[in-house]
Every structure is written in structure tokens, then in C-alpha cells.
Amino acid sequence: MSLLIVFIICLLIRSTNYFWRQRNEQKQSQQVEQVYMNFIIGKVGSIISKDLEMIFVLVAIALLSLYITVIKIWLCDCGNLSGYSPSEILARFSPAIIVVTISCYWILKLQRISKLNSALIQRINSLPIIIYILFVNAIFLIFFRPLTVFLLPKEKENISIYQEETTIPKLYKKIKNVLYNKKIEDENEIPIVFGLGTVYSACFVLLSVFLCLIYTLLLGFIITPSVILMNLICIGLLYISAIDRINRATTLEFLHVPNPSILCWFLIAEYFFYATGHQPSFSTIHWDAGFIGIDGSLQHHSLRAILLGINTFGSHIILGMTFPLLIFAPFTLRLVFPNLIKSKKIQWNDIKQGELILFQNDTQFHSEVFNVAGKYILLHAARVFVCMLAATVHCRHLMVWTIFAPKLIFEGISFIITVASVLTSLLLLLRIENCIQKLIFQIT
Template sequence: MDLHTVDNGILQHLEEELEKDDWNVMISHFLGVDHCGHRYGPDHPEMTAKLAQMNNVVKNVADRIEMDTLLLVFGDHGMTKTGDHGGDSEGEITAALFAYSPGLNMVPANPGSIHPVQVSQVDIVPTLALALGVPIPFSNLGKVVEELLAKKGESPAEVLNKKVQALAQNVQQVQKYLQEYKKVGNELFGELWNRLEQLNGKINKDLNELTTREKKMAYTEYLNVAKMMCETVWAKFNIAEMASGLILMVSVMALIVLMVLSQANDVLVLKRLLLLTVGVNSLFIFTPYASISVMGYVASGMIVVWLYFHHRYLDCKSSDINITDGFSLFLTLCIYLGSFSNSYVVVENYVISFMLLSLIIMYSLISFLRRQRKKNMSTLSWKNVKVSLNVRNVVCFMAVIVLLVSVRGSSSYWKCREEQSWCVPSQVHTPMNGLPESFRNWRYFTSLFALVLLVWLPRRWLIMCGNLNGSRLGVLLVSYVPVITGVFVAAHWALQAAPLQNSPLSEHAVVPPRLTFAVTILFVVAMYCIPLLIYEVPPKKSFGPVVNHPYGFVPQVYHKLIEKYHDGNSKNSNIPVVYGLATAVSAPVVSIVTALLVVLTMLAGDGLAPAVLVLVVTATSCFVVHALCSWMTANNIETLLKPSWAALCVWFILSVHGFYVTGHQPTFSSLHWSAAFVGFTGDWGGSNFFPTLLVGINTFMAQILFGISLPLIVLAPLAIGVAFPRLRGNRLESEETSRGEFLLVDRPEKAKEAVLFTAVSYILLHAAKVFCSSLSAFVLRRHLMVWKIFAPHFIFEAVGFLVTCCCVVLSTVFFLRVLKVLYAWSEQLRIKNT
């Protein structure tokens, strides 16, 4: 560790700056002692040498300062015998304070005592404020250091009066702060608050009757009690409640591992698990920690559901976790453990992008090698691997390249943290009206182009799949609603860029966003009610067996359905022809996601519209890679529907990556407050609900997007396989995979199990990250960076987890609704053709 570079750099300029008279405050931050303590500890010879160097620096500066200059030398913390800090031991929270000035008459408060005067670090704030002649900061709780107020030549009475005046200003400031703090409903410790009120009354009523020394004692007691009360309230950690919740979470996660590896009867396992979790949670019901019991019941219910589908659907054995899944879970575990490092949290956006790229490359490579092993050999060696340039391999390679480029390019839209000193802020986060006029048109049309692609690409996919044929109400809504809302958003951005002061348009600037919100909500409700995007060709217009058509896929009801609809003696040859049937389940989900993309892009702002497009391109590339890898390794329809842990981990990491791509950081200073004014002028009728909701949607748009589109992980192999038959090759033809998603009608239970397992597993991946964030905040609660880094990280993770849960539940309910309506339609078709 470098002990001298920073210190030597300061020493090169310190003497020069001392000679100048253009400064009022000079701060020299020497880091060598801190680095030396971490590297060698306090008793090493290197520490002795470093302290000797600092002694010489202090001596030289003290000899050069003038009469009206105050020199303060102090550290921000101490250290343990091993050179560490961050805890609450005496050695860690104690540091020396050296004060010197040629013009001050500093007399120790207890002369002759071996114990030095003790002050708190917060006492430096009011002392420096009074010394510089500026008001004491509003939220200060420190007490002015009296020993630094006596000048040489002043009598004891003059010194005492000066101290009383300084303490009076100090008390007045603290009183004002505490009164304002209590007004907003914050908790203050009852007994100490009553004591403060008594002291306050004594100071205000009996002030004229008190001697100067008694006034000083009253002021000093008031400030000491005020600081003690606030320390009691603010530094209070309920260790029992925190530990109980964490132990419960650990117990539940341990049960998951045990049940997954268990070979016992499923029903017996679930009964024992249910009884055990109910028993554990019941221990907390009649305690002050009853809220833990409620959370425990929710967690237990989710785990029971997960285990049910894990055992029933996956038939989990040790062999189910292949090398791809193992590598994916290992990378995910590394992300979890990173929550315990403040350095990791600061650069999490960099690490997440690296993890995502590593996982995608390994996922596609191992899937290819597994396919080669199944196809060509019983044992796989590198010299036997034959790379064939078929369409599937080429497309998979190109999808990985697109993903690499999009992930690397997304760094242009990251927002800088305060701790990222190397980061250069991007202009994409600057409001349109804050840009130079020459730059506004360029950014507007770039953002408009990104918005057009966000609407056009999903629309083009649906047209190609035949889901926008016919005149069903749902088809018409999907065809026009995203286009209309896109026009509204473009108008909103144009009005933002235009000078609206004293313009008749200023009163109508909120109309386009409000129309976008209203139309999107109505569209989502309508799609839930009428989700089918298919077109059944009337019998008189049927034109025989057709596989492809210029306007989309026209999958037929194949012979399995014909056998189901007609008995063996039926001579009916009217085979129905239906447009969009092969993607009938994914098409409504894609439509909902498209409508939400328009709203999320509007809330993100015009500058981040390209970032949303880059994120969508990244997600689409992941879908393609996942679909192709599934076709490479699947042995039957059940394994094709089963999303691997690798795919779930990719989607989980991609959602975390999306949080940073959309210009966010887990810090409160990075919140996009401008989103609160999208559709509002600032007058919210006394309620903060809507602006809070808009800022929340803006902050967690990635969690919303990936939670709503989660069912597409199950559907992507079927949809891409039927859209591009050459990509799936000749595999599973016996299963009639050319029917696409309509084959789920024959397997409704498997489809439900697949999507429910995907939903619960995805939620658990996020829950594990929240657990690690909460555990890190608990373990490092005395860390110097707990309130700066760990606590905000935990808060953002927790709220994002709640948003993820809500969106995953909604998307799962919508998927089951589409499946139910499609099944009902097929039954009506069967009755009609019987």
C-alpha cells in the first residue's frame, strides 16, 4: 500500500499556500497514517516513521502561522491493535485533537490532571462557525469548545462572558433545531426531553436571576442533555429484533436447501416444512416482534409454493444442477457477497455488467459443448469438437456479439455516484431546457428515433407472427394504442424543449402525459379482458393447408387437435386456419410490455430514451440466446419449457443491470425528481401520492419491466422456434413443436407449473440479494459508511424487491388468464367443429 504519494503531494503545495493571504480556511488531508495503520498496525516501525513525519509537519506549520490563525490537527477515527476501525470500541472511536494558535490563551479545564480535555467531533462544527463569524449550521448538535475562546491578554471575567455568549448562541440554535425536528412527528426520548424542557424553562424564566457562571453551567447542561438524547434515539439498534428476523430468514433458506436435496415423500416433506415454519413463526406472535411473525408466514407460504413446484415439476436431484447452472449460481453468490463490501456497492454497476457478459458467454458456450457431446461423442474433448457453421450457431454467435456491444454501450447512460471520482457526468441526465439550443434538436430527434424503434420493433414482431390480423378489438388496440401514446410522448418532449413562458401552450403542457397515463391504463384493463390476438379465417375463406403467409404465420390446428375435435369416423375436412395461433400466449404479454415501455420512456426523460432502447435490445438478445441454448440441449417438451437456473440468473442479473442503465444509483441524491412533474405542474392538491408514485416508477422501471416480461422466459423457445424453424433444427419434431405456444393448450398443468416455478424462483433470487443487503447493514451497523452506502443500498434493494414481487405476481396472473382464455377458445372450436 502506498504510504507517501498523497502526503508528499500535499507537502509540495502546503508551504506555498501558507505564504498566501487569499484563504480563510485551509484543509490538508494526510492519508499516510491511515494507510500505514491498515497495512502494518499501530506498533510497526513504519508507523513510528510516519508519525515522526507528521510531527515535523505540525511543528513547521505551527511556527509559520500568524496570531489570528488557529491550527487544528485531528483524525476522523482511531484504530484497533490490528489497525482496523469501523466498530464502537474505545480505541476506534477515540482520536486526538491538537489545537494551537499564537493568539489564544488556552488553559486546560483541569490543570494538573493527567487526563486531557475531551470533546466530541461534532463540537468542532460550532467552534469553527463562531471563529469564522458565520451562523452555526441548523442541524448541529455539538457544543462549542470553550478552551478555544480565550485570547491572550483578556481577563477571566471577559473570557467567561465570551464563553456564555457563545454558548447562548449554541443553545438557541439547538433549541430551534429540536423544536422543528419534533414538529414533523419524529420520535424523541421522553425522559430526556422532559429534562430538556425543564432546563429550557429555567434558562428562559430565571435567566436574569442567574449569575454568569450559573448561566454557563445551565447552557452546558442543556447542550449535553440534548446530545445525549439524540444519541439515544438515533444510535439505537434493536439487536434482538434485527437478529430474530435474520435468524428466521436463515432458517427458512436452510430449509429450502434441505428440502431440495431431500429424497423423502413430497407430501410428507411439505407437511413437515409447513408445521416447522408455523411453529417457528408462532414463537414471535406474543412478543414485541409480532411483525416478524407476519413476514415469516409470508416467506413460508412462498417457500412452500416454491418447493411444491420444485419437487413436482423439476423432480430435483443432484444431477439436475449441471455445470452451466452451477457457474450461474456461483456468479450470483458472488454478487450477493458483494453487499458486504462498501467498495463493491460503490462500483456495483461495473461488476454487474462484467458478471452479465461472463454468464452469457459461458451459458452459450457450455450449451454448445453439451450439444456437441450429445450429438457426436460420449466423452467430450476439445480436439473432438467440430464447429459447424449452421444457421443456429451463427445466429447465436451474433446475438452474443449484439449483447456484448449493448452492455458495454450502456455504460454511457450510467449516473455517477459521489464516490466515483473518475466518473464523468453525462449530459443525458440534463433536462432538455438546460441544454444549449444547438444540442436540443440533436437530442430530441435521437430520443424520438429510440421511441419509434421501441414501438415499431414489437409491432413488427407481432405482424410477422400474424397476431395483428383481423378486426378483433384487442388487435385494434394493440395496433394503434402504442402508436398514439408514442405521439403523445413526442409532443410532451417537444413542449419541454420549447420556451413556454407567457405562451398559451404552457397551460396544456401536462395534457400529453396525462393522456398517455389514461390510455395506457385503459389498454392494460382491456387486454386483461380480451387478451387473444388471433384471427380465425372463416370457413368459406379457408384455403387449405398453409404454413407461411406474407402477412404472418398461419399455423393450423394439427392432426392431434383434429383427432380431439372429431371422432375417427368423421368425414369433416373443414380444418380451421388461424393467424397468430403459434404465438397466442406471448403476443398479449409483448403488447403489454410495449405499452409500458412507452410510459417508462416518458418518465425516464428524453435523454434516457436511448438507454431504454439499449436495455430492450440487451433483453431481446438474452431471449434469443436462451431460446437457442434451450433448443440445443432439450430432450423433450418438458425440458424445453423448464427454464434453467442459468436463464433465471441471467434475467436476475439483467434486472440489476437495468437499474443502472436507466440512470439510477442506490443513493437518494440520484433520484430523478423531475419524474414527479411529468403530467403535473407541482400543485398536487395537498397529496404527495402521485409524485411519489411517479418517482418510484422511474426509479424501479427496470424491476417493473423485467418482472412484467418474466413469462417470456418460458415462452421464448417456443415463439422463436416457430418463427424461425431453422434455428431449432430437426429436434423434437415428434412433439410437433411447429405448433408453437398452442401446444400449451394440451399441457395446461405443465405450463402453469413452469411459469409459477419461474416466478417464485426469480423472486427468491431477488430475496437472497435483499437478505444479504440487510445482513450487511446489520453486521456493519457501526461501519463508517453504514449511512452513506450500506443503509441506502439496503433500502433500494428492499423497495425494489417489493416492486419485483408485485410485477411478477401481476405478470403470472396475466399469463394464466391468457392461457385460460386460449383454452376456452379451443374448446369452443372443438364444439363448433364436432
């Protein structure tokens, strides 16, 4: 099974080669480069055939719809969409609204500008603003109310009074018996909480969904399949890593994340920088992303910088924010698929607790999180150091300001963004643990 998944991952990685963009030094002919650049950027009117452009849009919409549907089914099966808290309402409706809005924006942008009046053009440009507002609200709610769990409320006790029991002594005796029986039931009753076994992973899955949706909007419908492929490759890596760790571990303490898994996570982040049509040169930046939903005035520089940063370094942001999934994977899969994933060396007596085991063993959990985060950042730092060393050695090279200096600048910015993403994910972990403590205090 693992070999089959590895083979599928290799095929998916090979298929992303169609989304790569050539550097200026790799031009074979001006005509080939122009066609390739137009297809990758996905500018309106760049593809000659409108039918072909519409096919690309429909494929992108279908992939996004399938993506959010699968995520919603997963969260429902894990019990994280059983209640009506703000986070659960957000997870249930916001992704679908964002996908519909993105679809309308892409389809309407296919129309010729000359056939549209100024009012309709303004309304089309307001669709991305709606997506930005939903995205900001989603991120705020994920950090403010990260738990997507549902505490089953207790049944209210009804007191039935008959006509022969209307005297005061009989009423007092009946109420006394009801209160006494209720006290005994409360002492013996076990609270039922839906979604507590996947309380950590559900939050990070939701975060990755919204990041991927805003990422696809900024990349365009041409490169949307590459983002979906990135998610599939990450899921395959998590599954293989979880199976290997469960089979090798003798106790829960040995379920640490191996170095090859961290290395693969790092390589995915670096690879999909190129597999989404980017290159470390200023001439290949997707400047159109800074004008999606924003007029062409000389204002909103900070917002344009944020949009360009997400468009260019989206893979580093998504992989950096979701690296804790490497730690959660064995506990999540063992809870969701107890018959599929079995271990002969370790006894899972507390299998139904799932990721709650990490909360109970908080010292080991925090140590593992710090270990994985440090190694992940160290890999990116090593890459920046090598680029800096190469730029220093080739400081008198003829192409130093064309190849080596831009490469160092891009690597330095990606390293800063990666560190910020990892630190943000650590803050989210601490926020989740704080909310779990409050929930347990409320239950007990």
C-alpha cells in the same frame, strides 16, 4: 451465430456505461458532476447547446419509432394483428399515438418558458395526461381481452333459385340438400385461427411495449437509448437461451429454463437500474418524474409516488412482468423460424401449434412457470438478504446512513415491486389460459 450474439450483447452492455450516474462519494469535481447530472436527468435548459439538445430528442424519437415498428411487424408476421378485436386495435394504433404524443411533448418542452403563454404551457402539460390515459386503457384491455387472435369466419351459403324451381316441392328439396351438404362440410371443416401459435408471447410483448413507452416518458429523451438497449439485450438472451434448449432437449419435457438464463434475466433487471441514471441514494432520485403532466400543487401524492416508482424501478417492473418469455422463447422461435432453428434430437411433429403445446401440457407448463418464478424471486431475496447483512455488520460504520441504510431501503422496495410484478404476470397467464379455453369451447 450464438457467439456473435453474445459478442453483440457485450458491446451493448458496454455502451450503456455512458448512462450511469455517479454517487456523491464518487465526485471528481463539482463541475464534472454538475454537467454529468444535467445530461442524465435531461432537464430543459440544462444543456447549453439547443442544437445538441434537439439532436438527442430526434435520436430518441427515431429509436422509439423504430422500436414500435419492429414490434408491429413481428406481431403481423405472427398473425396477431389479423382481426379487429379491441386488443388488436389497441396493438395496431395505441403505440404509435403514444410515441407521437411523447415526441410532441419533448419538442415543445425545448421551448423557453418565457416565450410561452400560460394557456400553451397548460396544453403542453396535458400531453402526458393523454399518455397516462392511453396507458391505463391499454393495461386494462390486455388483462380484460388478452387474446390477439382472429377466428376466420365461415363462408355463408347462398341459395340460388331459378324460375323453373319456384314450386314448393323443388324449393324444399333444394333447401334440404343445401342443409345436408353444409352439415357434412361443418363436420369435416377445420377452423382457421390466426395468431394462436403465439397467443402467450404476443400478450406479454404488448405489455412490455406499453411499459417501455411510459418508462421512456418518465426517464426523458436522454436515457431513452438505454431502454432500447435493454430490450435488445433481452431479445438476444431469449434467442440464445432458446437455441441452446432446443439443441439440448430430447423431448418437450426437457425444454425447461436453465438456471443461467434466469440469473442473466435477474442481472439485467439489476444492471439497468444503474444504467438508467439511478443510484441507491435519495439525493439521486429523479424527482422531476413526479411532476410530468402534474402541476406543482401539494395534491396527487399517490400519483406522484407511482410515477417516481416507475421511473426508479422500471427495469424491475418490466423484467418481472415479462419473465414468462423465457419459457415461451423456444416454441415461438421454432414456429416463426422453422428453417433457422432446427433440433437433431427432438422431432417437432406439432411445430405449427407453437405455444399451444404449452396449453395442451398444462401440468408441466404450470410447474415450469412456478419454478422459474420461484428462482427469480429467490435471487432478488438473496440480494436483499446480503444487503441486510451488510447493513447489520456495518451498523456502527461512519457512512451507515449514507450508503448501507439507503441501499437496504432501495433493495427492499425493489424486492416488493419485483414480487408484485411476478404475481401480476402469473395472473395474466391464468387469464390467457381462461380465454383460450373459452375460444376452444367456441370453436368446438
